[in-house]
Amino acid sequence: MKxxxxxxxxxxxxxxxxxxxxxxxxxxxxxxxxxxxxLLALTRxxxxxxxxxxxxxxxxxxxxxxxxxxxCRVLCEASGYIEWNYPRGGFGILFKFG
Amino acid sequence: MTHKNFDxxxxxxxxxxxxxxxxxxxxxxxVLQLERGEYAGSKNVQGAIMYANMLETIxxxxxxxxxxxxxxxxxxxxxxxxxxxxxxxxxxxxFNELSPNRYTIIRAQFDKWFSRxxxxxxxxxxxxxxxxxxARDSGGxxxxxxxxxxxxxxQADVVVLAEGVNGLLGTRAGLRETPKPENVALAVKEMHxxxxxxxxxxxxxxxxEGCVIEAAGTISRGMPGLGFLYTNRESIxxxxxxxxxxxxxxxxxxxxxLDGFKRHPSxxxxxxxxxxxxxxxxxxxxxxxxxxxxxFGDGWVVVGDAAQLNNAVHREGSNLAMVSGRMAGESIxxxxxRGKPMTKQNLSLYKAMLDKSFVMQDxxxxxxxxxxxxxxxxxxxxxxxxxxxxAAKNFLRVDGTPKIEMEKATTxxxxxxxxxWGLLSDAVRLAFAWx
Numbered sequence: 001m002k003x004x005x006x007x008x009x010x011x012x013x014x015x016x017x018x019x020x021x022x023x024x025x026x027x028x029x030x031x032x033x034x035x036x037x038x039l040l041a042l043t044r045x046x047x048x049x050x051x052x053x054x055x056x057x058x059x060x061x062x063x064x065x066x067x068x069x070x071x072c073r074v075l076c077e078a079s080g081y082i083e084w085n086y087p088r089g090g091f092g093i094l095f096k097f098g
Numbered sequence: 099m100t101h102k103n104f105d106x107x108x109x110x111x112x113x114x115x116x117x118x119x120x121x122x123x124x125x126x127x128x129v130l131q132l133e134r135g136e137y138a139g140s141k142n143v144q145g146a147i148m149y150a151n152m153l154e155t156i157x158x159x160x161x162x163x164x165x166x167x168x169x170x171x172x173x174x175x176x177x178x179x180x181x182x183x184x185x186x187x188x189x190x191x192x193f194n195e196l197s198p199n200r201y202t203i204i205r206a207q208f209d210k211w212f213s214r215x216x217x218x219x220x221x222x223x224x225x226x227x228x229x230x231x232x233a234r235d236s237g238g239x240x241x242x243x244x245x246x247x248x249x250x251x252x253q254a255d256v257v258v259l260a261e262g263v264n265g266l267l268g269t270r271a272g273l274r275e276t277p278k279p280e281n282v283a284l285a286v287k288e289m290h291x292x293x294x295x296x297x298x299x300x301x302x303x304x305x306x307e308g309c310v311i312e313a314a315g316t317i318s319r320g321m322p323g324l325g326f327l328y329t330n331r332e333s334i335x336x337x338x339x340x341x342x343x344x345x346x347x348x349x350x351x352x353x354x355x356l357d358g359f360k361r362h363p364s365x366x367x368x369x370x371x372x373x374x375x376x377x378x379x380x381x382x383x384x385x386x387x388x389x390x391x392x393x394f395g396d397g398w399v400v401v402g403d404a405a406q407l408n409n410a411v412h413r414e415g416s417n418l419a420m421v422s423g424r425m426a427g428e429s430i431x432x433x434x435x436r437g438k439p440m441t442k443q444n445l446s447l448y449k450a451m452l453d454k455s456f457v458m459q460d461x462x463x464x465x466x467x468x469x470x471x472x473x474x475x476x477x478x479x480x481x482x483x484x485x486x487x488x489a490a491k492n493f494l495r496v497d498g499t500p501k502i503e504m505e506k507a508t509t510x511x512x513x514x515x516x517x518x519w520g521l522l523s524d525a526v527r528l529a530f531a532w533x
Contacts, residue, residue, distance in 0.1 A: 009353050012288070012377035019136075044349040045342070047286045047379035068141065069282045069379040070264030074277055074342055079237045086134055086266065088246050090226030094140045095377050098205035098334075 009049045013065040020064050023093040027072065028083040035059045036057045039081045042072050067093050104222075104254040105132040106430055107243055107264030109229045110268060111138035112418040114402025114423035115260030117213040123221035127434060130252065131213075131221055132245065134228040139209030142262075143287065145328055145335055147310065148203045149417040156424050157215060161197065162229070162412055165207040165445060167330035168308025170502040172301070176364065178315030179487040183364045194307065200327045202308050202335070208320075211443025232257065232271045232398070239441075240397030243267070256397055256440040258426055260419075261402040263381045274391030274400065279343035280472055281385030281406070286352045287337030288360075292374035294332050300368055301329055312413065317359045317484030319350055322384075322475045324413075325359045327368065332462035334369055336360065339382055344475065352379065382415065387465035387489040393452070399426045407457060411464045411532075418457050423484040466531040481515050 027050070032039070039059050042051040048065040051072070060081070073084040085094070108119040111133040132212050132320045135141040147170070153160050171187035193199065217223055231244040234250040258374045267278045301309040313325040321344030328335040338352075338359045345352065359365060383406040385387065390406050393399060401407070402419035409418060429448040430440070438444050468515035471478055488511060492504045512521060 004179065009354075012353060012374075015374060015376050016378075030506055041346045041349060044351050045345045047284060047352040049351075049353075063287070064315075067143075067377075067379040068264075069284060070381050071342055071345075071379070073264065074279050074282055074381070075346055078277060084266075086228050089134050089228040091142075091430060092137055094136055095143060095204045095206050095376065097207075098139055098144065098146075098209070098378065 013048060017094045019091050020086050025063050025084045026087040027061050029059055029061045031080055032058060036081055038076050038079055044070055102334040104128045105434060106256050106258060106353045107254040108258040108260055110262060111213050112142045112262060114419035116216055117399060117423030118260060118427040119216045119221045120219050120259045121424050122431055123219035125431040127431060129221040131223045132227050132229050133225045137212030139206040139208055142205045142209050143378045144205045144416055145326055146203050147200055147203050147385045152417040152420040164211050168203040168306050169201050170310055171307045172309040174311040177319050177483045177486050178313050179484045180316055181363055184486050184490045202330050209288060219457035228242055231268055233268050240417045256430055256497045258403050259400040260402050261404050263383050265404040268400055279346055283339040283341050283382045283384045283402055284352055285337050285339030285382055286356050286379045287374045288333060288374050290336055291332060291375055292372045317478055318479050320476045321482040322471045328432035377410040384410045384468055387461040393449050396442045399439050399445055399448050401426045408461050410469055421457050422452060470527055470531045485512050485515055526529050
């Protein structure tokens with residue numbers, strides 16, 4: 001017997017503890033007409049699924065569930081499509097186990 | 099807000115940062131350690147296995163009060179295809195020694211303990227403080243750090259960059275490059291909680307004994323990657339890591355890989371009925387010797403993951419972090435005790451110590467391994483695991499087929515998949531990279 005339904009990422013992130021710095025996102029996507037391949041890759045590769053395509057075909061970021069791993073930074077920062085910082089001290093993910 | 103000057107600022111409270119801060123504080127230096135998390139460990143992620151020897155060198159009696167989960171008596175290596183695994187197990191009662199060699203740990207708890215040791219040794223730790231930029235004088239010498247707290251630059255003679263693989267300070271200041279996608283793996287991990295006796299029964303262990311499974315094969319879908327399963331006392335750390343370049347090329351979702359690993363028929367029964375309490379992600383430096391940046395300069399040194407000190411072949415990282423942190427701390431203390439300034443030339447002592455140690459010797463030994471696995475990833479992580487599985491199945495299944503025919507079929511399958519020349523070439527290249 002195989003369980004066919006994959007777990008939802010939202011349910012995974014729900015287990016985690018975050019202190020969200022409201023109104024001060026630590027990652028921003030620069031305005032763009034259509035996303036570059038590396039920017040588009042973030043909608044798949046981000047382990048917290050922070051990146052999504054909006055209705056008009058641009059990549060958006062909602063870093064509330066971010067685990068601060070840096071994958072998007074490694075892929076995209078150099079191209080200038082995203083602006084990456086760590087959250088302010090004390091904010092962001094708080095691992096209970098790590 | 100004014101700050102008194104410190105002898106050293108350590109940025110980060112992971113393995114390397116705590117080792118450096120502890121070493122210097124014990125030697126009487128005025129040490130300030132900055133940690134952006136709520137407490138030391140709240141931003142840190144590891145599998146995690148801790149190698150005792152490297153901590154013992156720093157804190158000899160750590161076993162008295164360090165939060166340790168299980169000491170490892172058994173290691174399993176699995177080569178997996180979609181429905182099977184071919185494994186090698188090593189188990190020895192010799193690992194049930196008085197001072198065991200390696201333990202599983204939970205980093206958030208372990209780092210809290212290590213940080214307490216730093217404080218007891220006289221170090222000052224400032225949590226919830228993100229260092230934002232290095233401060234340099236007109237000659238380029240690092241003289242301190244800016245933070246996101248109100249106030250001036252916090253000054254010190256030397257800054258120890260223990261900021262992890264994704265450290266911003268050193269890369270923003272141009273002291274080293276941001277890691278390249280082919281030099282870092284993204285690992286995702288879950289903490290599966292089960293009663294202690296269930297874990298003991300499923301893994302055939304008793305008391306404090308622990309078991310480790312590391313697995314490669316089709317679970318990483320042709321990318322260079324590794325799955326792992328570590329037993330803690332009342333939980334199992336389960337995860338999978340793949341090179342970021344591989345993920346970007348295949349557009350695989352990391353949590354899909356994790357779910358695939360969890361649903362594999364060899365893994366599923368081990369975690370059945372568990373309660374997942376955390377999902378974590380972290381980058382792991384995989385570039386090896388060739389990716390190591392400049393390790394020291396005027397007023398700074400870099401240690402641990404930030405310096406790409408990770409032995410991917412032997413899955414050793416936190417111990418290299420501890421050794422590099424300790425050696426940075428020892429060399430800074432020595433320079434200080436001689437009354438010398440923290441110049442690039444004097445701080446080269448740190449690199450000299452590291453070069454002499456197993457850290458650099460091991461990393462140099464495997465310097466060609468990352469590129470080999472990167473360029474041949476489909477063969478090593480997809481084709482060979484499937485062939486090995488079929489070979490094992492042919493060997494074991496009894497259905498009236500003559501053995502000679504089964505052997506021929508196995509050999510033919512290997513040659514068909516990789517050709518004679520390909521097999522020979524893979525073997526030779528692997529042997530050379532391993533040598």
